[in-house]
Amino acid sequence: xxxxxxxxxxxxxxxxxxxxxxxxxxxxITATNDFVVKFANxxxxxxxxxxxxxxxxxxxxxxxxxxxxIFPSNIQGLPTWxxxxxxxQGWLGRRGGVDLMVAMNPQTxxxxxxxxxxxxxxxxxxxxxxxxSKLRSDINVIGMPLTEICNxxxxxxxxxxxxxxxxxxxxxxxxxxxxxxxxEQLFTEQYKGKEKLLDSNVKALHLGRDYAARHIGRIGxxxxxxxxxxxxxFVDGNTAAALGCVYGGASVCAWYPITPxxxxxESFQSYCQKLRVDPETGKNRFAIVQAxxxxxxxxxxxxxxxxxxxxxxxxxxxxxxxxTEFLGLAYFAEVPAVLINVQRGGPSTGMPTRTQQADLLxxxxxxxxxxxxxxxxxxxxxxxxxxxxxxxxLADRLQTPVFVMTDLDIGMNxxxxxxxxxxxRREYDRGKVMSAADLESGKDFxxxxxxxxxxxxxxxxxxxxxxxxxxxTRGTTRNAYAQYSEAGPDYLYxxxxxxxxxxxxxxxxxQPVLRKAAQPARFGVLYFGSTSPAMEEALAALAAMDLHVxxxxxxxxxxxxxxxxxxxxxxxxxxxxxxxxxxxxxxxINELEIAPAxxxxxxxxxxxxxxxxxxxxAIAERMRTAHGDRA
Amino acid sequence: MTYLAKPKLHHPSLxxxxxxxxxxxxxxxxxxxxxxxxxxxxxxxxxxACWEMDVEPHRVAKMSGIGCSSKTPDYFLGNSHGFNTVHGxxxxxxxxxxxxxxxxxxxxxxxDGDSASIGIGQFAHVMRRGVNMVYILENNGxxxxxxxxxxxxxxxxxxxKKGAINTESPIDTISLALQMGATFVAxxxxxxxxxxxxIIKAAIAHKGAAFIDVISPCVTFNNHAGSTKSYDxxxxxxxxxxRVDFIPTRQEIxxxxxxxxxxxxxxxxxxVLLLRKLHRDYDPHDKVGAxxxxxxxxxxxxxxxxxxYVDNDAGDLHEHLNTIDAPLNTLGAKQLSPGMAxxxxxxxxxx
Numbered sequence: 001x002x003x004x005x006x007x008x009x010x011x012x013x014x015x016x017x018x019x020x021x022x023x024x025x026x027x028x029i030t031a032t033n034d035f036v037v038k039f040a041n042x043x044x045x046x047x048x049x050x051x052x053x054x055x056x057x058x059x060x061x062x063x064x065x066x067x068x069x070i071f072p073s074n075i076q077g078l079p080t081w082x083x084x085x086x087x088x089q090g091w092l093g094r095r096g097g098v099d100l101m102v103a104m105n106p107q108t109x110x111x112x113x114x115x116x117x118x119x120x121x122x123x124x125x126x127x128x129x130x131x132x133s134k135l136r137s138d139i140n141v142i143g144m145p146l147t148e149i150c151n152x153x154x155x156x157x158x159x160x161x162x163x164x165x166x167x168x169x170x171x172x173x174x175x176x177x178x179x180x181x182x183x184e185q186l187f188t189e190q191y192k193g194k195e196k197l198l199d200s201n202v203k204a205l206h207l208g209r210d211y212a213a214r215h216i217g218r219i220g221x222x223x224x225x226x227x228x229x230x231x232x233x234f235v236d237g238n239t240a241a242a243l244g245c246v247y248g249g250a251s252v253c254a255w256y257p258i259t260p261x262x263x264x265x266e267s268f269q270s271y272c273q274k275l276r277v278d279p280e281t282g283k284n285r286f287a288i289v290q291a292x293x294x295x296x297x298x299x300x301x302x303x304x305x306x307x308x309x310x311x312x313x314x315x316x317x318x319x320x321x322x323x324t325e326f327l328g329l330a331y332f333a334e335v336p337a338v339l340i341n342v343q344r345g346g347p348s349t350g351m352p353t354r355t356q357q358a359d360l361l362x363x364x365x366x367x368x369x370x371x372x373x374x375x376x377x378x379x380x381x382x383x384x385x386x387x388x389x390x391x392x393x394l395a396d397r398l399q400t401p402v403f404v405m406t407d408l409d410i411g412m413n414x415x416x417x418x419x420x421x422x423x424x425r426r427e428y429d430r431g432k433v434m435s436a437a438d439l440e441s442g443k444d445f446x447x448x449x450x451x452x453x454x455x456x457x458x459x460x461x462x463x464x465x466x467x468x469x470x471x472x473t474r475g476t477t478r479n480a481y482a483q484y485s486e487a488g489p490d491y492l493y494x495x496x497x498x499x500x501x502x503x504x505x506x507x508x509x510x511q512p513v514l515r516k517a518a519q520p521a522r523f524g525v526l527y528f529g530s531t532s533p534a535m536e537e538a539l540a541a542l543a544a545m546d547l548h549v550x551x552x553x554x555x556x557x558x559x560x561x562x563x564x565x566x567x568x569x570x571x572x573x574x575x576x577x578x579x580x581x582x583x584x585x586x587x588x589i590n591e592l593e594i595a596p597a598x599x600x601x602x603x604x605x606x607x608x609x610x611x612x613x614x615x616x617x618a619i620a621e622r623m624r625t626a627h628g629d630r631a
Numbered sequence: 632m633t634y635l636a637k638p639k640l641h642h643p644s645l646x647x648x649x650x651x652x653x654x655x656x657x658x659x660x661x662x663x664x665x666x667x668x669x670x671x672x673x674x675x676x677x678x679x680a681c682w683e684m685d686v687e688p689h690r691v692a693k694m695s696g697i698g699c700s701s702k703t704p705d706y707f708l709g710n711s712h713g714f715n716t717v718h719g720x721x722x723x724x725x726x727x728x729x730x731x732x733x734x735x736x737x738x739x740x741x742x743d744g745d746s747a748s749i750g751i752g753q754f755a756h757v758m759r760r761g762v763n764m765v766y767i768l769e770n771n772g773x774x775x776x777x778x779x780x781x782x783x784x785x786x787x788x789x790x791x792k793k794g795a796i797n798t799e800s801p802i803d804t805i806s807l808a809l810q811m812g813a814t815f816v817a818x819x820x821x822x823x824x825x826x827x828x829x830i831i832k833a834a835i836a837h838k839g840a841a842f843i844d845v846i847s848p849c850v851t852f853n854n855h856a857g858s859t860k861s862y863d864x865x866x867x868x869x870x871x872x873x874r875v876d877f878i879p880t881r882q883e884i885x886x887x888x889x890x891x892x893x894x895x896x897x898x899x900x901x902x903v904l905l906l907r908k909l910h911r912d913y914d915p916h917d918k919v920g921a922x923x924x925x926x927x928x929x930x931x932x933x934x935x936x937x938x939x940y941v942d943n944d945a946g947d948l949h950e951h952l953n954t955i956d957a958p959l960n961t962l963g964a965k966q967l968s969p970g971m972a973x974x975x976x977x978x979x980x981x982x
Binding site: 234250252275276281284285286293296297300304422424461473 | 687688689690693694704705710711712713714715716717720722723724725726727728729730731732734735752753755756760948949953955956959960962963964966967968969970971973975977978981982
């Protein structure tokens with residue numbers, strides 16, 4: 001066994017000289033603005049804010065980054081990782097592989113060391129001796145006595161822990177050539193009005209930098225100032241969805257805490273407190289209730305929406321399971337409701353802190369009997385904002401539940417995306433609501449009567465008129481005038497009208513986004529939601545391999561007519577999803593009567609976000625097999 | 632049940648209340664419940680109370696769950712909007728509706744299966760949230776619509792129509808509501824309209840979570856010897872703590888209180904409750920005392936009725952949430968969307 005490439009444990013000037021001192025030259029990864037750094041931490045150790053600063057510093061240098069939190073369902077003491085892809089080309093999906101591991105957690109040491117790409121870098125705290133057998137000879141090992149320095153500098157136990165993070169941030173800034181002024185500026189913004197904290201953080205940063213300058217130096221990975229970020233913002237999908245609900249006019253929010261959706265309601269609360277308080281009275285133009293469970297949450301949403309307020313809840317898979325009876329009521333009684341479903345790994349408690357797109361069937365057909373619900377599939381935080389606001393309009397227009405199907409990958413990771421936009425002239429679409437004047441003018445009111453031929457009836461809000469427009473809402477069958485009836489024709493009129501309404505919905509939901517290949521393509525690919533950034537990169541990689549695929553990104557269910565047309569126009573259409581059972585594919589087969597063989601499935605469902613590498617190799621392999629078949 | 636439709640035309644000389652409605656204007660469709668059902672008497676009491684209270688029928692939202700009792704909102708206040716929700720979940724729908732428009736009167740009607748079994752969670756939480764409502768539990772100790780199974784309020788040892796003995800201990804909804812923070816707690820008996828109507832009126836005037844448990848015998852499945860929710864049993868064991876007289880704000884207080892002690896209870900809206908105390912030691916402002924009293928008499932097999940607890944300074948959910956006075960459902964984009972300028976500031980902070 002060759003000796004590990006130890007750097008920093010013995011005082012050397014730079015990595016390069018350490019490498020040069022080695023008997024056999026080892027190829028080191030060199031890359032500028034295109035590499036992956038992963039931080040292995042213990043959760044609750046204060047590393048999260050230092051890691052975010054690292055990401056933001058690179059962004060401020062004009063280089064796109066795409067970070068991902070990989071965290072346990074726990075508050076303190078368990079392993080947590082923060083993986084940052086530095087990508088001047090702007091590929092925001094997870095790449096896979098690690099070029100630089102910042103290994104701060106002894107618990108996960110072995111796995112973390114194993115994950116580094118050959119020729120990559122391992123940065124660790126060498127205050128305690130690590131035997132060479134615990135290291136690798138094909139990577140660059142960089143030690144820094146973080147604990148020793150902190151213990152020598154700080155007397156307070158908390159400071160010793162917290163500044164360890166800032167120390168490694170300082171060291172990394174030297175190793176990767178990140179501009180220290182940028183980090184200092186971020187500190188200034190973060191500690192505005194808390195000058196004492198600002199000073200001590202800047203001091204810790206330079207303590208780390210000084211050590212690295214003397215003992216480590218630059219490594220093969222470099223951040224170089226660029227101009228590739230532009231006007232884009234850096235935000236997580238849950239914050240964006242919450243803001244979409246603020247702008248979209250939700251005034252009632254009922255929710256029950258569940259990972260990974262809790263921060264939707266919490267952000268809604270905090271934005272409302274800033275933006276929705278009546279300046280004259282100091283009173284709130286919103287009502288938020290943390291309910292006793294998800295059943296009560298959706299019940300409150302339905303009650304509020306029935307009574308004419310815009311209402312939403314945020315939840316995840318287990319919550320949707322609990323809500324299903326109510327969802328059937330809202331579908332059948334035709335009451336608007338908006339649900340932000342931040343999907344996580346299922347079934348059951350599943351993987352609460354991992355990502356999946358595995359609730360499609362549970363949501364599209366939630367509840368007993370023949371039910372169908374509207375689903376929207378945002379691809380990033382920008383669409384979380386847009387779709388949440390749109391969902392409130394759609395729910396009112398269509399008088400039915402609308403799900404915004406985001407997931408943990410979008411919801412809980414900061415993502416670079418287009419800035420939020422709002423047209424101040426925009427009015428809310430409250431749908432078909434009859435006013436007292438409409439009723440007074442003698443218009444016929446049948447709550448479940450299809451007047452316009454689009455399947456959508458008119459409704460009234462309670463309290464509108466003393467003698468007209470009142471009706472009794474129920475989950476039992478009734479005739480077009482809301483009178484109890486179990487007569488076959490009355491039932492058929494209703495359920496067929498509901499199908500017609502779903503047809504109308506096809507034209508109102510966000511339409512698919514088509515990306516034609518550079519050349520005529522025999523194959524197509526369908527995908528949705530958080531698969532988007534990995535798919536964009538995969539399509540570019542496939543094109544570079546001369547493999548051309550037309551791609552369609554679905555943004556909603558029910559599927560607009562262009563979806564079957566797209567499938568019909570290709571020999572085969574790959575369906576790429578992040579679940580085990582190819583749920584979207586089942587829906588395509590079920591709803592559009594497509595022959596299953598036309599829809600090969602490409603599935604990724606281990607709880608980590610899908611990567612471009614995975615998609616590229618899966619599609620390339622199948623296309624080559626198919627080409628081979630033909631030859 | 633009867634198959635005769637109610638005539639739409641009203642006699643011209645019917646008395647009108649202050650908002651110009653006759654008592655008939657508060658009626659609903661013909662009841663489909665069994666003849667003699669206690670629930671129909673409660674519907675009649677609701678109609679009477681709303682008429683006497685000058686409530687405009689269309690300003691009431693009737694909410695219910697599933698069961699015989701939950702069907703009744705179709706049988707009163709025909710011009711009001713009603714929402715027959717899912718089993719045991721009326722409280723959450725009522726809460727949401729109340730959040731959307733605080734200016735309506737929310738009348739929740741439920742049964743013992745709906746509130747004490749499947750819906751006990753929501754029952755508890757709607758009380759502790761202080762939702763401004765009148766929650767009437769039509770309590771017959773039996774599942775009528777599914778033909779006679781025991782409910783969670785059936786007394787231990789009571790006998791079903793088929794002869795089975797209930798071995799499980801009962802849930803006392805009055806004690807539960809008290810413990811959960813309801814600020815108006817009363818028990819009535821469907822066979823005693825004289826007591827029930829003023830209780831409902833007082834509950835309507837109360838601001839906060841008002842709960843009324845009404846013992847309502849099921850004539851078909853729970854009115855036999857051995858049942859503790861039968862007309863005979865309740866009449867024999869009824870222990871009324873007080874009689875309520877309800878005095879609207881502008882009306883002069885002229886009631887004859889010759890017998891017993893009378894206390895005045897002024898409500899939020901200026902209305903006055905006159906409690907004719909039948910038991911000297913009973914104080915409806917003393918929550919702990921009320922609990923003791925109820926528990927003690929229950930152990931003796933007595934059904935305590937009357938206004939058992941009232942907190943006149945109670946607040947409601949809207950007060951707790953500090954919501955604006957205007958109903959939330961009247962707000963448009965102007966009041967709800969903070970505008971592009973504010974959004975651009977947010978964008979700037981996210982760079």
